[in-house]
Amino acid sequence: MxxxxxxxxxxxxxxxxxxxxxxxxxxxxxxxxxxxxxxxxxxxxxxxxxxxxxxxxxxxxxxxxxxxxxxxxxxxxxxxxxxxxxxxxxxxxxxxxxxxxxxPLYRLLGARGKRQVEVYDGSIYIDDLEAEDESEVKDIFYKEVATGQEHGYLNFKIKVGRGARWMPQGEGLKRDELVIRTVREAAGPNAKILIDANMGNTLNTAIALLDACADVGIHWFEEPFAEDAPLNLALKEHIVENDWDTLIADGEFSPPPNFFDMVEKGLIDVVQHDFRIKGLTWWRATAAKLEQWGVACAPHCWGSYIERYHHAHFAASTPNYCLLEAAPATMPGLIEDGWKLQNSILHVPDTPGAGLAIxxxxxxxxxxxxxxxxxxx
Known part of the structure; x- marks a missing residue:
């Protein structure tokens, strides 16, 4: 010890x-x-x-x-x-x-994961509200995928839920489907495609979107709606009945008191509490509990650039880690000691600490x- x-x-x-x-x-x-x-x-x-x-x-x-x-x-x-x-x-x-x-931090944490941490580009947002036709929509998202690929990303998370606020519900669902299909086309058949509704769906619209995109291959559906045991159960049952591999990811935004009861019962597959707010100490203990339940962890980390380094060490120490959220950006002044992002893999270096200086x-x-x-x- x-x-x-x-x-x-x-x-x-x-x-x-x-x-x-x-x-x-x-x-x-x-x-x-x-x-x-x-x-x-x-x-x-x-x-x-x-x-x-x-x-x-x-x-x-x-x-x-x-x-x-x-x-x-x-x-x-x-x-x-x-x-x-x-x-x-x-x-x-x-x-x-x-x-x-x-x-290196991952070794202090136990080194039970992989140093080759798979990442996704989480920056495919709702950028098409002023688009006038399908061709313009597709052009927007082909370019966004290309930007991610230029920065080393092969997997992509797409914001959906346009019908919650920005468009009429039916029109929003159709646009969500178009964007999901476009990103799949642009990213290719081997990319992991994730969708995130920021709780902007009902159970019915969440199911309708999954049904419409059944042939696309959705890796996970994040925050489809506010966590609610009967609704999460119904969504999970629909996924199982259709023999889809889609995971349900949740926990980032104000999870309810019974959240971990829902996780333990298998209603949520990937836990996502924010890495910065909760911290590495909390996540270390929580990941161990989730491992016993056969549940994956993929902490939320949108909005930060520097956070990915400590986060990747956590991933490299955690056998039930799933995917690391990141996005293309430039942060002047960082000295990255041995880090490399290539083909959607962030390689964790063997240097002391988090391997980072300014x-x-x-x-x-x-x-x-x-x-x-x-x-x-």
Missing amino acids: HEVPKGKITRIEKCILRGTRPRSIGYNARIPTHGAKVTDPVVKITSDNGAWGLGWSRIKAEEAQGFLGKEISEIFALPEGSLASGLPIDLPLWDLVARMMQL EERIFAQGIADPAGFSLSL
Whole structure:
């Protein structure tokens, strides 16, 4: 059993990284335009022996001040991870401890998964509301798939649910089907095609969409509607009766109190609570429980770029991991130590910690951001 390395936190800094996507991201079933910007709050903690770790965190300066002078063992334990008091800096702590132990993070986590982590491009949003005909719709999504492929992605998740808010229900369902078929055509027969309704369907419209796309091959249906045991059961029964391989993925957005009861009963196949909000410590424990039930995990992580690195180490340590959500973007200043994304596989390096650093100039700029700070003893 590993012991937590000795050390005291003497500096804690927060920088704001700002990146861009190759295009503006449109609507989902509930929310309008998401835009072309990516913003990541990154916290770096440094110990009295010079070791450091970094990761995504929203901690504010007032709360961060309380970590100065703390022994690492006061807020972090092995093998569990962050104690309750350490959760606000959970990802930086895991990186710090792994670096201090000269271990890649996935090995500290147990190395029970695969270092070749399969990913999908989650940026196929509702970008066609102003399209005037089928040809224009198809052109939009052929180009979006091509962009993903140029950045190393072969699998794609498509936002559906146009009829929930943006179009009449019947018209929206037909457009959803057209876009799903177009992405399949553009991505090819070997791509994993996922759909995500952001709870914008009813049971009936969810079934109607699956029926309409029965020959497409839908890998998973994410958030078809708000989780509800009788409705989820009916959807699962319909999938089983038709002998489809489609999985039901859910859990990202305000899951109900009985969510894990539904998971244990087999009504949900893939659990998706947000990786940044819940943290690696929570996910480590939750993945072990899901493994006992034969359930996969694929944490939500849309909106971040830097989060994928810690996330991929988690995937490489987890035998019941499914797919990693990512999207094309450029984030200036990142030093990726051994990382490679090719053919929809993110290769996890064998370097200590999460295998990530930030250029000094960019880090200094990020600290100077109004939301950034630098605190030390």
